[in-house]
Amino acid sequence: AQTVTQSQPEMSVQEAETVTLSCTYDTSESDYYLFWYKQPPSRQMILVIRQEAYKQQNATENRFSVNFQKAAKSFSLKISDSQLGDAAMYFCAYSHQGAQKLVFGQGTRLTINP
Amino acid sequence: DTGVSQDPRHKITKRGQNVTFRCDPISEHNRLYWYRQTLGQGPEFLTYFQNEAQLEKSRLLSDRFSAERPKGSFSTLEIQRTEQGDSAMYLCASSETGVNTEAFFGQGTRLTVV
Numbered sequence: 001a002q003t004v005t006q007s008q009p010e011m012s013v014q015e016a017e018t019v020t021l022s023c024t025y026d027t028s029e030s031d032y033y034l035f036w037y038k039q040p041p042s043r044q045m046i047l048v049i050r051q052e053a054y055k056q057q058n059a060t061e062n063r064f065s066v067n068f069q070k071a072a073k074s075f076s077l078k079i080s081d082s083q084l085g086d087a088a089m090y091f092c093a094y095s096h097q098g099a100q101k102l103v104f105g106q107g108t109r110l111t112i113n114p
Numbered sequence: 115d116t117g118v119s120q121d122p123r124h125k126i127t128k129r130g131q132n133v134t135f136r137c138d139p140i141s142e143h144n145r146l147y148w149y150r151q152t153l154g155q156g157p158e159f160l161t162y163f164q165n166e167a168q169l170e171k172s173r174l175l176s177d178r179f180s181a182e183r184p185k186g187s188f189s190t191l192e193i194q195r196t197e198q199g200d201s202a203m204y205l206c207a208s209s210e211t212g213v214n215t216e217a218f219f220g221q222g223t224r225l226t227v228v
Contacts, residue, residue, distance in 0.1 A: 042221075044117070045205070045207075052214075091156050091157070102147075102149075102157070104156030104158070105156050106156050107154075107155070
């Protein structure tokens with residue numbers, strides 16, 4: 001079975017600085033998808049960024065980028081120029097087939113210090 | 115369309131009672147997913163539908179749980195004879211068919227069993 005591990009329960013960063021959230025996963029599949037989701041307090045989960053395993057190039061979405069190391073099964077999220085609105089729970093997730101049956105990590109609570 | 119809608123947002127019930135939750139997906143989305151999220155954990159997959167067909171159920175979905183999507187639009191999740199361990203956030207998500215798709219989440223229904 002696939003598993004996703006986030007080893008950082010909490011992280012904090014000063015506003016405008018850069019922070020990296022870690023994620024490792026385990027799978028025997030060669031083709032899969034990885035995601036970072038953001039869950040603000042009392043609000044719905046939203047997709048931050050997605051990476052297809054067959055793509056060697058790391059995904060980037062504005063201030064958000066990933067470091068995808070397929071051999072090491074590592075998928076970290078870098079947030080540049082952190083903003084107060086980035087404060088949330090961040091979940092790393094895996095799927096063998098796109099949006100179906102996501103397997104989530106335990107989450108990392110990110111605090112932004114003004 | 116305002117996104118995925120879940121009702122109610124909060125439910126408090128006594129142990130042993132039955133509860134039913136409703137999810138209205140984004141209208142053009144064929145796939146609908148149910149997840150359960152306990153405090154401090156990532157969401158866990160429960161089941162998913164392709165139109166009205168329930169294609170997969172997790173082992174987490176005991177006999178007391180049943181989900182339906184009768185006309186391929188909204189879905190209901192019923193829990194019979196609730197137990198305190200059922201207390202959690204129940205999340206619904208929907209997506210289009212295909213592998214390169216995004217799952218959109220609702221705000222969830224928080225169930226408290228007393």
